Structures are given as structure tokens and as C-alpha cells.
Amino acid sequence: MLGSSPMPSSILKTSKPFLPSTPGTVASKRKMMDIDMSSSPPSSAASDASGDVPSPKKRPRVQFSEPDVEMRVDSGEKSAAVIREEVRRAIQRHLAGADSEAYDRVKEIFSADPRRTDDDGVPSHATLKHHLMGLLANVASLDRSCSGLVHAVLGSQWLGRDEPYVKLYIRFLGNLAAAQGSYLGSVLKMLVNYLGAVPKGTGRLPGYAPVSNSEIYARTHMALHYVMQLIPAGSGALSPILSMQFPFATDSAKANIAYTRNLIKVIEYAPELQADILALITEKLVKIDVQIQVDMEDFEDEIGEDLVQDVELAEDDNSDNESVMSGDSVDVEAQRFKAVKDNIRKLDFMIDTLFEYYAPPFTTGTLDDKENALDLLLSHFQSIILPTYRSRHSQFLLFHFSQSSPILVDRFATTCIQLIFNKLQPGITRQSAAAYLASFVARGAHVSSEVVRDVFDLLGTHMNNLRMEYEGTCRGPDLRRYAPFYSTAQALLYIFCFRWRDLTTAALENDGVDDDLDLDDVTFPPAIREVLHQAIYSKLNPLKVCSPAIVSEFARIAHHLRLLYVFPLLETNKRLRVSSFRSISAMADPRFSQIERETRAGDDGGYQLDAYFPFDPYHLPRSRRWLEGDYVEWRGIPGVDDQDDSDSEMEEDEEEISDDETGTESD
Structure with missing residues (x-):
């Protein structure tokens, strides 16, 4: 039972990593990830130069042992041994400051664009491979004086080449980062750059078979995995790079979706980055989510709903339909529509990826696994989601997974209650x-009747305490001075509108809701009527400050169920100006302006609570599948409405009813 549940000692504590056993997006390329990591990194550069590249036909597993010298090559090509010696001499002469001509020639070999049509300026595959082998053999000499050559190699085209060259290149990256720590950041940044939208032409090089995007991602992860195993402390350098390289919110949906999925893949071989990566994705999700809500306000309600429904569900990572339309071909309005739809698709696929990642511990894990996963979600909720007004979809990760068991329902509700009661917040x-608490309790289908009653009782007691604290100095309704009271009152009204059946005497006696409840026999425990009556008819007058849409619905239901008759008070409130009692000297936290209604026609507009309840209906077309069975839909009461009831009644825009709710006379 909620009231007896222990309060979490530290909501923001770092949770243990959990690693879902879901297949990655590049699972079909697992053979590329078969790296032999059992051997320790070579102790010296000399030991790297002892072997030859194994034939992939003879040894299908990726082996990063140093290739042997090829003494015989095609006619006109220098042997590997000769090129290796030339590379060594070029580096040594450059370091000595004697001559850099040979050094510059080596740099040009890696700087040359393999897609050039003139054969004279493009090194052959054998030449490129032998020079890379030479650099690998002399990696200990590639200090900062050789940064130009190193960055030429890092900027070269390697992902579109054959598998033996890719393995050799990855071996070079690992040895370079291990031997020359100053290049670790450059190596990681180059690799992370390929986790989003793949640069055009990356997998299409002359003379090589085309390499798909999924194969490119697999090769990139193979390289990151190898570097991370050679340098365990490298995760400290990788985390800020992952954050810095995250696609901008204005980038295409394809780039954001690919990057999100690849970040989840990184967790598999760098579990110590789990919390950082999930927090990063959540932060980006919330920003996109808020931007969508801001943009949607510019459209009519019907158009906004169509935008969501029209989002393309088909996933095509190789499509080029993300291109930006020019102003010559479409008007400004069409471009705005496209930008919003792109953001909706972006958000939908990204949050769906997080649902997939978090699901295993909640569905098949132990209780410890579930609590560790929920700890992580709760920490992101408190630090990222909760402080962000207008977040519309990101919080549904909590809504879904908190309902996985009664214990987790209690954990989320308790966390919210702690925050509400904590005056230091x-x-x-x-x-x-x-x-959040009111919306969770009202809308959660797996929130039991007992929890509903416990939460209602706790909030009612809290509201009553606030009433007694404020009423002695109160001259009239004032949102800025008494915001905690009004937010608690509105939460209670909202819960009552959706879950009044769970509050009845019959539900209390039967420990649950009776579906055959006779409305003529509905009664409520005296404490419920008492706490509501005292608050509503106090000087604080919450029905004047709470959202008109919620107040109106509560008034109709309470009257029909013979709990309270508040219509005369609503009529009186129409002639009452909230601004008459506003104390300028007692203004509270200015951030309340973020959650108040914007000032509209009439005097009271800016001093009424917003009808913001974060678990309103979820409509993203792909990810909404996760919420099936989680949701309490609005159910009308026969005799209250002559037309069909729907959620739109509770979500009615306040502007449409402000003329009916606002009076013209004070006092």
C-alpha cells in the first residue's frame, strides 16, 4: 500500500547498469564483431611488424596480428618490406628536421581521393595497404610532430574498402591510440562521426564491392570496440564526444534515428557509459518533443492531429527523402509542415528505440533488475523531464514501465509525493x-483502487494543511503566493474526474471498482466531501484559479453524484477578478510564468493554472504500441452529457471558454 511504502533514500543515486539482451541494429553482421581480444596489446612497435596479413579465406575471424612482409607483388609494385623501410626513413627524416619530402609523399598517398578518375593521382590498393603496414610498424614514432600524416590517415576512405584492409586499419587505430595517447580523441571523433547519417559515397569506392550502411555501422562499432578494449579508460574521452557529435535537432530524422540506435549499441561494449548515453538521448528527446509542441500551436487542432497521423511509418535508412525542399518549389507553409512531420517521425522512432532498450529488465528481469532500471528512469525524470514544461511524450517511458508491477507503481507515486511535500524544492x-502524480494516478490502467485512494488521501491532507497555513493571511485567490495549494487542489479535482469510482464507499468495501455500480446508490466517505468542501469554500477559492476546463467537469460530476453543488460559486467567480487580490510584493518563483496560462482576453488569464497533465493521450503512430492496455480512457457518465464524451472535453483549449469564465466586475 502506498502509504506504508518506504521512501527511496536517494532518487538520484547511480543505478547499476542493466544490459538488455536485445539484438542490435547490426546483428546480421556479427561475424564482423568476432575480434580476438584475448591477447594483450603489443609491448612495442617492433613487435607489431613481425607478421603478414592472413587471408580471409583461410582465417575468417578478425585477427589483428601484424601481417607478414609480402616479398613478391604484382609487376610495377614495390614490396611491402621496401615500402615499410621507406616509410620509416621518411618519418625519421621528418622528425630530425632534415627533409620532409618523402614524409609529404606518404601523406599524399592517404590524402588522395580514391574516387578521382585520373589513375596517376590515386594510389593502388596494394600501395595504400603497404604504406599503412609501414605506419603500423612505426606507430611509436608518430608523435605530435607527425599530426599532419596521422590526420591524413584518419581522414582517408577506409570503410568502403575490402575486409582485410578494414581489419588492418582498425589494428592501426588501436595501436596508435594506445601508443600515442594524444591522438585518442581524434580517433574516437572520427569513428563517432560515422554513427549518424553516413556521408555520401562512403561505401561506394571504385574497384570495391558496395558496402551497405549497416555494414559501415558494424565496421565502425568493431573499431570502437577494439579501441575501448585496448584503452579501458578511453570511455572517459568517448562520453563527451558522443554528446558533442549528436545530430542537431534541425538535422534529418534519418540522422537522429541512426545515431540514437548506434548509441544504444555502444552500451553493449561500454556498459560504464550506460547512464551517460541514456541521459543524452533523453535530453535530446525532450528538446525535440518541446519543439514539436511549440510548432504545433501554430496550426489548427485538426491540422495538428493530421500531422501526427500522416507521419510515415516506413523505415528506409537508405532513402534520400530527407532532403530539404527549396523555397522555389514549395511555399513557406509547406516547409513548416514538412519540418514538423520530420520532427514527429524523429521523436517517434527515437522514443521507440528507448522503449525497446528498457523493456527486457522489466519483462524478464528480476526485481533487482526492474528497480535498477526504474532508478535510472527516475533519475532522468527528475533531472531532465520534470523541469521541462511542455514535454509531451518523453515521460511515457515512466508511465509504461512504472506500471510493470505494483511495487514500481508505488515507487513512482512515492517519488512524486516526496517532491510535492519537500519545501526545499x-x-x-x-x-x-x-x-505528474495526478495524471499518472488518473490515467494509469494498472494503478489499483487502493493506490488511488491512498494518493487522494495524502494529497487531501497536504492540501488541508496548506489551506490552514495560508488562509490566515489570504485576502483572495492568488496563484503566485499560494501556488502549492492550487496545484494540489487541481491534482485532486483531476483525479476525481477520472477515478471517482475508486473513491466511492462501494470501492472501499469491495477493495475495487464495481462495474455494475448503480449511480443512484453512489456514496463517498465523509472525509472526501469534507476536505473538498473546506478547500473550495475557503478564501483561497481554488475553483477561480484552477483550470476552467477541469473545474467545469468536476462541477458537473460532483453535482450528478450528489457530492457537492458548486455552480453558484462558479457564477460568483465570474464577477471576481483575481488581479484584485494579487500582491506584487509577494511574488513567488518567476518560473511559475512557464506553467501559467498566457494572458488572454480578460483580466484573469495570466493567473489561472494551466490544464497541463503530462499523460494526456499518446498518438505517436509507431511507439504507441507500447502503451496498449496501459491507459484509462475518459468515460462519460450517463445523464451528465447528452453527447458522446471524449478526452477532447478534458483537453479543451482554455481560450474557447475564457469568455464564459471571466467577469467584468471586481469584488
Whole structure:
């Protein structure tokens, strides 16, 4: 039972990593990930130069032992041994400051574009491979004085070449990063650059079989995995690079979706980065989510719904339909539509990826696995989602997974209650926590009747305590001075509208809701009527400050169920100006302006609570599959409405009813 549940000692504690056993996006390329990591890194550069590249036909597993010298090559080509010696001499003469001509020639070999049509300027495959072998043999000499050559190699085209060259190149990257730590950041940044949208032409090099995007991602992960195993401390350098390289919100959906999925793949071989990576993805999700809500306000409601429904569900990583339309071909309005639809698709696929990642511990894990996963979600909720107004979809990760078991339902509800009751928390945080708790309890299909009653009782007691604290100095309704009271009152009204059946005497006696409940026999425990009546008819007058849409619905239901008759008070409130009692000297946290209604026609517009409840219906076409069975839909009461009830009634825009709710006379 919620009331007896222990409060979490530290919501923000670092949770143990959990590693879902879901297949990665590049699972079909697992053979590329078969790296022999059992041997320790070579102790010296000399030991790297002892062997020859094994034939992939003879040894299909990736072996990064140093290739032997090829003493015989095609006519006109220098042997590997000769080129290796030339590379060594070029580096030594450059370091000595004697002559850099040979050094520059080596650099040009890796700088040459393999897609050039003139054969004279493009080194052959054998030449390129032998020079790379020479650099690998002399990696200990490639200090900062050779940064030009090293960056030429890092910038060369390697992902589109054959498998033996890719393995040799990855071996070079690992040895370079291990022997010359100053290049670790450059190596990681180059590799991370290939985790988003693949640069055009990367897998299409003359003389080589085409390499698909999935193969390119597999090769990139193979390289990152190898470097991370050689340099365990490298994750400290990798984390900020992953954050810095995340595609911008204005980049294509394809780039953001690919990068998100590849970040999840990184967790498999760098589990110590789990918390950082998931927090990064969540932060980006919330920013995109908020931007969508801002953009959608520019469209009519019907158009906004069509935008969501029209999002393309088909996934095509190789398509080029992400191109930006020019102003010559479409008008500005069409470009805005496309930008919003692209963001919706981006958000839908990214959050779906997180649902897939988090699911295993909640579905097949132990209780410890579930609690560790929830700890991580709760930490991101408190640090990223909760402080962000207008987040619309990101929080549904909590909504879904918190309902996995009664214990987890209790954990999430308890976390919100802690925030609401904690006077050390910023006012806006306590206000938002009340909205989240009310919405979770009202909308969660797996939230039991017992939890509904416990939460209602706790919030009712808290509201009553606030009423007694504020009423002595109260001159009238004032959102800025008494925001904790009003946010708690609105939470109670919202819960009542959706879950009044769970609050009835019959539900209490039967430990659950009776589906055959006779409305004529509905009664409520006296404590419920008492706490609501005292608050509603106090000087604080919450029905004037709470969202008109919620107040109106509560008034109709409470009247029909013979709980309270508040319509005369609503009529009186129409003639009451909230601004008459506003105390400028007692203004609270200015961030309340983020959650108040914008000032509209009439005097009270800016001083009423927003009807923001974060678990309103979820419509993203792909990811909504995760929420099937999780949701309490709005159910009308026969006799209250003459038309079909729907969620739109509870989500009615306040602008449409402000003229009916706002009076013209004070006092």
C-alpha cells in the first residue's frame, strides 16, 4: 500500500547498469564483431611488424596480428618490406628536421581521393595497404610532430574498402591510440562521426564491392570496440564526444534515428557509459518533443492531429527523402509542415528505440533488475523531464514501465509525493510533480483502487494543511503566493474526474471498482466531501484559479453524484477578478510564468493554472504500441452529457471558454 511504502533514500543515486539482451541494429553482421581480444596489446612497435596479413579465406575471424612482409607483388609494385623501410626513413627524416619530402609523399598517398578518375593521382590498393603496414610498424614514432600524416590517415576512405584492409586499419587505430595517447580523441571523433547519417559515397569506392550502411555501422562499432578494449579508460574521452557529435535537432530524422540506435549499441561494449548515453538521448528527446509542441500551436487542432497521423511509418535508412525542399518549389507553409512531420517521425522512432532498450529488465528481469532500471528512469525524470514544461511524450517511458508491477507503481507515486511535500524544492518543481502524480494516478490502467485512494488521501491532507497555513493571511485567490495549494487542489479535482469510482464507499468495501455500480446508490466517505468542501469554500477559492476546463467537469460530476453543488460559486467567480487580490510584493518563483496560462482576453488569464497533465493521450503512430492496455480512457457518465464524451472535453483549449469564465466586475 502506498502509504506504508518506504521512501527511496536517494532518487538520484547511480543505478547499476542493466544490459538488455536485445539484438542490435547490426546483428546480421556479427561475424564482423568476432575480434580476438584475448591477447594483450603489443609491448612495442617492433613487435607489431613481425607478421603478414592472413587471408580471409583461410582465417575468417578478425585477427589483428601484424601481417607478414609480402616479398613478391604484382609487376610495377614495390614490396611491402621496401615500402615499410621507406616509410620509416621518411618519418625519421621528418622528425630530425632534415627533409620532409618523402614524409609529404606518404601523406599524399592517404590524402588522395580514391574516387578521382585520373589513375596517376590515386594510389593502388596494394600501395595504400603497404604504406599503412609501414605506419603500423612505426606507430611509436608518430608523435605530435607527425599530426599532419596521422590526420591524413584518419581522414582517408577506409570503410568502403575490402575486409582485410578494414581489419588492418582498425589494428592501426588501436595501436596508435594506445601508443600515442594524444591522438585518442581524434580517433574516437572520427569513428563517432560515422554513427549518424553516413556521408555520401562512403561505401561506394571504385574497384570495391558496395558496402551497405549497416555494414559501415558494424565496421565502425568493431573499431570502437577494439579501441575501448585496448584503452579501458578511453570511455572517459568517448562520453563527451558522443554528446558533442549528436545530430542537431534541425538535422534529418534519418540522422537522429541512426545515431540514437548506434548509441544504444555502444552500451553493449561500454556498459560504464550506460547512464551517460541514456541521459543524452533523453535530453535530446525532450528538446525535440518541446519543439514539436511549440510548432504545433501554430496550426489548427485538426491540422495538428493530421500531422501526427500522416507521419510515415516506413523505415528506409537508405532513402534520400530527407532532403530539404527549396523555397522555389514549395511555399513557406509547406516547409513548416514538412519540418514538423520530420520532427514527429524523429521523436517517434527515437522514443521507440528507448522503449525497446528498457523493456527486457522489466519483462524478464528480476526485481533487482526492474528497480535498477526504474532508478535510472527516475533519475532522468527528475533531472531532465520534470523541469521541462511542455514535454509531451518523453515521460511515457515512466508511465509504461512504472506500471510493470505494483511495487514500481508505488515507487513512482512515492517519488512524486516526496517532491510535492519537500519545501526545499523549487516551487515550479513541486507544482509539476503534482501534475505528474495526478495524471499518472488518473490515467494509469494498472494503478489499483487502493493506490488511488491512498494518493487522494495524502494529497487531501497536504492540501488541508496548506489551506490552514495560508488562509490566515489570504485576502483572495492568488496563484503566485499560494501556488502549492492550487496545484494540489487541481491534482485532486483531476483525479476525481477520472477515478471517482475508486473513491466511492462501494470501492472501499469491495477493495475495487464495481462495474455494475448503480449511480443512484453512489456514496463517498465523509472525509472526501469534507476536505473538498473546506478547500473550495475557503478564501483561497481554488475553483477561480484552477483550470476552467477541469473545474467545469468536476462541477458537473460532483453535482450528478450528489457530492457537492458548486455552480453558484462558479457564477460568483465570474464577477471576481483575481488581479484584485494579487500582491506584487509577494511574488513567488518567476518560473511559475512557464506553467501559467498566457494572458488572454480578460483580466484573469495570466493567473489561472494551466490544464497541463503530462499523460494526456499518446498518438505517436509507431511507439504507441507500447502503451496498449496501459491507459484509462475518459468515460462519460450517463445523464451528465447528452453527447458522446471524449478526452477532447478534458483537453479543451482554455481560450474557447475564457469568455464564459471571466467577469467584468471586481469584488
